[in-house]
Amino acid sequence: MPSNMQFLIPAPGRLVRDPVTGRALNPNGEWVNINNHERDVYYRRRLADGDLRRGQQPAPGAPRED
Secondary structure, three states, X not given: OOOOEEEEEEOOOOOOEXXXXXXXXXXXXXXXXXXXXXXXXXXXXXXXXXXXXXXXOOOOOOOOOO
């Protein structure tokens, strides 16, 4: 996996949008391509503020942490 790809999970009760597309991230997490300065700075801020956390993609069929 390229180093600019990270699996990010929004904190419970948080809606985090991609700064380029405006689309909300999946509440269960998703792979994010941090391929430009705007996304990199935005996601670093969200991680520092606790709105997001880095995680690992769950295995298919694994129980969710809702």
